[in-house]
Amino acid sequence: MKINEERLLNRLYTLGKIGVNEEGKRTRLAADDAEKEGRDAVATWMMEAGLRVAVDKIGNLFGIWETEENKGKDPVMTGSHIDTVINAGQYDGCYGVLAGLEVIQSLKESGYKPARPMVVGAFTNEEGVRYSPDMLGSLVYAGGMTAKDACSIVGIDGTVLGEELKRIGYAGTEEPGFLTPSSFVELHIEQGPILDAEGISIGAVEDLQGISWQEITIEGSQNHAGTTPISYRRDAGVAAAKVITFMRERCLSSGGKTVSTTGCIAFEPNAINVIPSKAVFTVDVRNPNEDALKAEEKALADYLKELEKTDGVTVSTKRLSRFEPVLFSEKIVEKVEKSASAHGYSCRRITSGAGQDAQNLALMCPTAMIFIPSINGISHNPEEFSREEDLLNGANVLLDVLSELTEE
């Protein structure tokens, strides 16, 4: 059994054109006008495929294929998201939604009789650009937040999510979690360089890194850059630089398991001849093992304490975000490997470095993910690219895994 390759690619490129501005930049933020247009396209394709379209109270959009025979059974679910970052690529999220739809439509058209209903979902506000936190629709679906609380979140543009959903016609009536999936599989581009660099077609995603986000504020003394001897300095900028290099050392000694990133930094007063009195910066640490992630957090906390003594600074930290690592279903991961092998696709186990809707669905049911290569690992960027061959291979593996899961 095979998917309709042309239809999948056409839909992917059609959706990719929605939300592209005059400068050629693609942006569909959760519940904005461009994302409404994207939702309308996906809902139309769901209906064309003969699926029942349902929307829940947080705007998650589902296409449901239920037969007389399997009605009432817990469905096998797949899906991802169609909201984007600002100036995005066309694959992130959309590929998983449209490949999921294609798999269900192909199975339906082939006369296949699934023992369970099959559902494809597009979850609201995965990127978290307009409303915080990210992966919000799947979080609410899995019961991690009430729809009421989520709908009252105020966005970076001052809008309220619930009102925006109403405005674009996607404030649904279903209770989040109204369908209890028997299993969930999300197909996604890797968004990292490993599969591409190793020339491997399919990533069988066995786990998802835990994420620890902190904002660190170091306070020292503002002084003249020329007249203050080093021994008198309490330089918040030097202390910040030490933290960044310390965390890099931790990564290097972790055997490739820990990644740490300082993406944001600001010095005060930020003048060339003034010793910084304040440095504010972020530390994003990830590791697929919870104990190891906790150990990194402790090492950082200990180092900050030491800095207060060695550098005469004052350090405070603010927790911005924390997700425990997720271990995906070994049973489903094995099905991914089996399908790749049957097709003759190269395959390796891999960790998801990014947060995904699947991590929330994993709270409800056995869950796993399938990755395909991102060329040069580029993502959240208009240069994000995946080869058509890989896109189609991934969809074929998804078809195998989903149809097997309906039989359990």
Next chain:
Amino acid sequence: MKINEERLLNRLYTLGKIGVNEEGKRTRLAADDAEKEGRDAVATWMMEAGLRVAVDKIGNLFGIWETEENKGKDPVMTGSHIDTVINAGQYDGCYGVLAGLEVIQSLKESGYKPARPMVVGAFTNEEGVRYSPDMLGSLVYAGGMTAKDACSIVGIDGTVLGEELKRIGYAGTEEPGFLTPSSFVELHIEQGPILDAEGISIGAVEDLQGISWQEITIEGSQNHAGTTPISYRRDAGVAAAKVITFMRERCLSSGGKTVSTTGCIAFEPNAINVIPSKAVFTVDVRNPNEDALKAEEKALADYLKELEKTDGVTVSTKRLSRFEPVLFSEKIVEKVEKSASAHGYSCRRITSGAGQDAQNLALMCPTAMIFIPSINGISHNPEEFSREEDLLNGANVLLDVLSELTEE
């Protein structure tokens, strides 16, 4: 022979009130309305003292005491500046101008007959906040730039310096350098912590650090903070942090001679979960010895080259400013020490960490400086403070040194 202590302090505090806004913040930028008011006050006091007031084409303001007997001889000169940074203290610069005026006025009132004319100057745009470069008036006076070029400099507020000088009535007619000083002595607050920390009253400033300012741009690759293994990263932010810690190590191994400061930094795109593609930051390195300063610049350049290999980044540098160190007149430094000793003031030799008008005058004639303690080394800050006792001691030393120099 002694100065009029009350008059000096009164003038200092009166000038300190000029340019204070509703919030209590003191700002007199070169040739703005508040600085005009300050100039008017100083010019009035010069005239009260019986000095001839002269203004040159770059707005440097001079009070000249010439007698029938010493007319035509090269004068002994002192002075500093009365422009300030934004939200400044009241001592920086103003103390040197007003103490110089006080010394000349006291000598004149005492019936002293100097063998040379005595001059006190207030040089234009020393701070360099409104117009770049700093120490501009003394630079032009010493022949380092033409008045015409300097007057056409456009400020941060879009104004043209020459037009502003005209507007406030201080575009003079004298050619800069119209008086050739036989020697120059500048009295100034230390703006650093050494004298205060060591409990010493007088700093005999024997040299002035060379200053090397560069802006460094490191370019790496923008990538996802979660999905990009450390070995694939080209992290501009980590590379910047390594440079900052490297320069701190250089300072520590220089035996206290080198100071290096990174005061400004910015990452792009400056997002918490994105590896910085670009880091732009400044490096301000100072050392009182030119060979040593060059060695620091070379060590930095070598390290940046190494970083391109080890971190896979691209580095470019932009020279922002470069001053060679200045060695002051040993003869005048000894006079400072002798006077301090005669008064029973503790005294040590010291290096000026900051740039000063005296470094430009040193191009014209034997020059030195006298420092008094800045409490906690605080300067360029409303909390800048020097004790009255120290202010008066410094003026007494200046009186001794200037009067001795008139006799040479």
